Amino acid sequence: MLVKTYGSAVFGIEAITITVEVNIAPGTKYFIVGLPDVAIKESYFRIDSALRNCSFKMPRQQVVVNMAPADIKKEGSAYDLTIATAVLAASGQLESEQLEKYVIMGELSLDGGLQPIKGALPIAIQARREGFAGFILPKQNAREAAIVNGLAVYGVETIKEVAGFFNGTAQLEQTVVNTRDEFYNSLGSYDSDFSDVRGQENIKRALEIAAAGGHNVILIGPPGAGKTMLAKRLPSILPPLSLHESLETTKIHSVAGKLAASDALVTIRPFRSPHHTISDVALVGGGSNPQPGEISLAHNGVLFLDELPEFKRSALEVMRQPLEERRVTISRAKFSVDYPASVMLVASMNPCPCGFHNHPDRECSCPPGMVQKYLSKISGPLLDRIDLHVEVTPVNFAELSSDRLSEESAQIRERVIKARDIQIERFGNKPDLHANAQMSPQMVRSICKISEAGQNLLKKAMEKLGLSARAYDRILKVSRTIADLAGSEDIKMEHLAEAIHFRSLDREGWAS
Known part of the structure; x- marks a missing residue:
């Protein structure tokens, strides 16, 4: 039968x-x-x-x-x-x-x-x-x-x-x-909050800019300065997932077998933090039976790479294309599969092997040339894809012991959502484009227009820092986001200057 x-x-x-x-x-x-x-x-x-x-x-x-x-x-x-x-x-x-x-x-x-x-x-x-x-x-x-x-x-x-x-x-x-009830009842339930962080106001500002424009960011500072603590709280200031994003993210976690029996939907933005010993395939996906990698599991969320220079160079280089295209394509002889990979990359690193280069109180014990050698583990093309380079300094005792309440994630998130709303309206005819970081070079030229004085400021910065063409676009994108946060239609000199300030690793003599 x-x-x-x-x-x-x-x-x-x-x-x-x-x-x-x-x-x-x-x-x-x-x-x-x-x-x-x-x-x-x-x-x-x-x-x-x-x-x-x-x-x-x-x-x-x-x-x-x-x-x-x-x-x-x-x-x-x-x-x-x-x-x-x-x-x-x-x-x-x-x-x-x-x-x-x-x-x-x-x-x-x-x-x-x-x-x-x-x-x-x-x-x-x-x-x-x-x-x-x-x-x-x-x-x-x-x-x-x-x-x-x-x-x-x-x-x-x-x-x-x-x-x-x-x-x-x-x-x-x-x-x-009930899909909608399940979705809306679980929104906004975060385990950590920016109010837990004492001091570090300039770092919070950088992460607010990153969240508002979907920009990649790298945090550079000594051990114990709070880099990981700050990065883990980034999802709490990102705009809540839409129902469409939630379903798409859930599909990826479903395929990877990462959903618990009690879960129906992924309702908060993913935060993935792979160990630095991760293989290329585990990071971007693939294998004989292709599975999504960490970069796809972080889709619509944050991929955090702690101690960036300790990752294998091949693993970091294989991320360059997915970060640009926001998609991973796994090709085999008879078929190919696509995994979405629209992530915010957040990386952290010590400034040198001992961790105390440029420390305000402690001496660096690394031999001459070691700092530059340590930084050279990260390729220029990968650094160019990171919009914000942020120096994290240790918090002093007075700030740590202060009873002054820090700003909560919900307050920062409100400003981020307003800036994102401006961007969504700006890109209204392009449904796949919803943040400044996703603009193409052609769009940057038409949307991120600056005054003649701004052009001169940017020209001097480019010449002094030796910035690449991609870094030029990144600065314009970040300055557009800063202007959106300020509710300004035009990119002003102060917006441009702040964006240039967040290119620490490009500064001449930073690693000397």
């Missing part, structure tokens, strides 16, 4: 429906075709044990499983339940009339229980798009899939529940999530 069930394969952050055909005929052996990987070929043993332990029988005839389309490689153990359901239906142990209405996915344990899968959200979106009535999957993934309206989602714990549902002997409880 021939039976068809439906599963799904995830490529990038999109899903493709897979038809699983099972035919049982006289003969022996179990065959599985359609470019399955090793995990799928091993499914026979999991399915056999699961059916036996749930009082079902594995047919002792020839079982042929075909996964169509046959030219797409299928990977992972999530097809266990899809295949097992088809085997039960083909062998007459389960009614097959309703199977065509559902996408069925899940990894089987030997006792018939179900383990969570990756990519439940994009699979649910594709199932609704193709007109399926429902999606049956492990209970741990049910809330994640249930944010897709117009699709009945059933979370199950064992294959017995699935068989009972199709045989009409049991009912499955539908998981219902």
Whole structure:
């Protein structure tokens, strides 16, 4: 008897429906075709044990499983339940009339229980798009899939529940999530706040500018000056995620298997802080079975690279293109996948190996030339992609012990949102463009116009600091953001001067 069930394969952050055909005929052996990987070929043993332990029988005839389309490689153990359901239906142990209405996915344990899968959200979106009535999957993934309206989602714990549902002997409880309520109820719940930071007002100002324009920033200062503390609080002053951004971010985390069973949506901007020993593939994504890397997991949020010079040079260089294009493309011989990577890069570093170069109170113990050698670990092209170079100095005792309340993140966020609203209005006819940092060189020339006096100031700075053409554009973008924060239509001299001030690493003699 021939039976068809439906599963799904995830490529990038999109899903493709897979038809699983099972035919049982006289003969022996179990065959599985359609470019399955090793995990799928091993499914026979999991399915056999699961059916036996749930009082079902594995047919002792020839079982042929075909996964169509046959030219797409299928990977992972999530097809266990899809295949097992088809085997039960083909062998007459389960009614097959309703199977065509559902996408069925899940990894089987030997006792018939179900383990969570990756990519439940994009699979649910594709199932609704193709007109399926429902999606049956492990209970741990049910809330994640249930944010897709117009699709009945059933979370199950064992294959017995699935068989009972199709045989009409049991009912499955539908998981219902109100997407908008889930989204709006979780907005603005941050674990840390800028009010925790004593002093460092100039650094807070730099991060406010970075947040307002979506600019990349590097913090340079001695150990214990508060670089990491400040960076971790940056998401709390960024504009809240829109529902579209939240869904897109959730899809990436779903594909990577990073969502907890209690989570339905990612509602706060991601903050990813990989260790400096990270590999190139783990940072930007890829592998034999392509997965999103840290730069994609930070999409619509912050990617924080602590101790930047300690990262492998190859890992840093491979980020240059994604930072510019805000997308990662993983290419293989037969296919390519795209992962979004629109991030704010925040990096921190000591000014030298000992950490005390330019320290106001302590002597640097590094030998001559060591500071320049340390800084040269970061390539010029990567530094050019960082708009703001901010020097962080230690906080003195008087500021640390002061009872004066610092400004809260909510107050800073209000100013950032106002500046972003100005930018959204400015780029109204370009829906993919919503921050000054994303402007193309052509747009910079037309939008970031400066006076003749400003041109002279910028010319002198370019000549003295030896800035590249890309750095020139960065200064204009940052000055436009500063003007937006001030509510000014024009870029004034003070806006331009402040933007030039945030190019510390370009200054002549900084590392001497």
